[in-house]
Amino acid sequence: MTAPQSNDAATTAEPVRPTRVTGIGRVLIAVYGLLALAATGRSFVQIFDPEEFGPAPLAYSLSALAAVVYIVATIALIKSDGPWRRVAWITIGFELVGVLVVGTLSVVDPELFAHKTVWSFFGRGYGFVPLVLPILGMWWLARRGKVRS
Template sequence: MSEAPRSGPHQVLLALYALFALAAGARSLVQLTTRYDEAPVAYWLSLAAAATYALGWWAIRQASSGHTGFASVMLWIELAGVLTVGTVSLLVPDWFPDASVWSDYGIGYGFVPAALPVAGLVWLRRQRRSPA
């Protein structure tokens, strides 16, 4: 099956998802192996964020050729994760002695973790509306 050409917004989404998968994954692996006892919950949540970014990258890549179901599920899971972790990190800061990627809605990354799934869902909605 041939792939659909990627639009500018699609390429930007793919680049950001790849960057965040790498950044969150590397950060969490370093933290888990060198400082595990300091904040294991935050570090495991960062690893979970990295996994959602990696799966999100693949899902968004597939969505350009019409396979949008998995992308929709992944983007909603990611948004739920960043909203849940962001809210809990503000309400119960003792649970987060060190930040995760999604702590405070991704403030450490310029709130990109909160904006990224929203941008992906907007792109996906437009993808579904465009004529085949």
């Protein structure tokens, strides 16, 4: 007589991760959302005030680009599965490159960004959050792994 076999497949398979965002993910999404609002507001004021935009169209256009990146990254992190996961990686990667390039250029040649952007001086005007946030975002995406439903 043989002993009944249990279904051990469920216990040896990879753990199923919930699609719902919890813990640090929620905080990350909240900070991205807050930065999206701040960058959008800042760029709106800068672009639609002719006295502001005229002397610094590059800097203020970069602020608007940063706002769009933060908005898309926030949405992608909220959805964070399927194609949205790839969108999150792309937007957060773009954000990191943007803050590093603009930050470096603003330090090396301050006159290039005499008018501040979200990313100038590595996000100093935002408490360096724009510099730290993409690093945390990439860490979270990598740590979270592929989401299974």
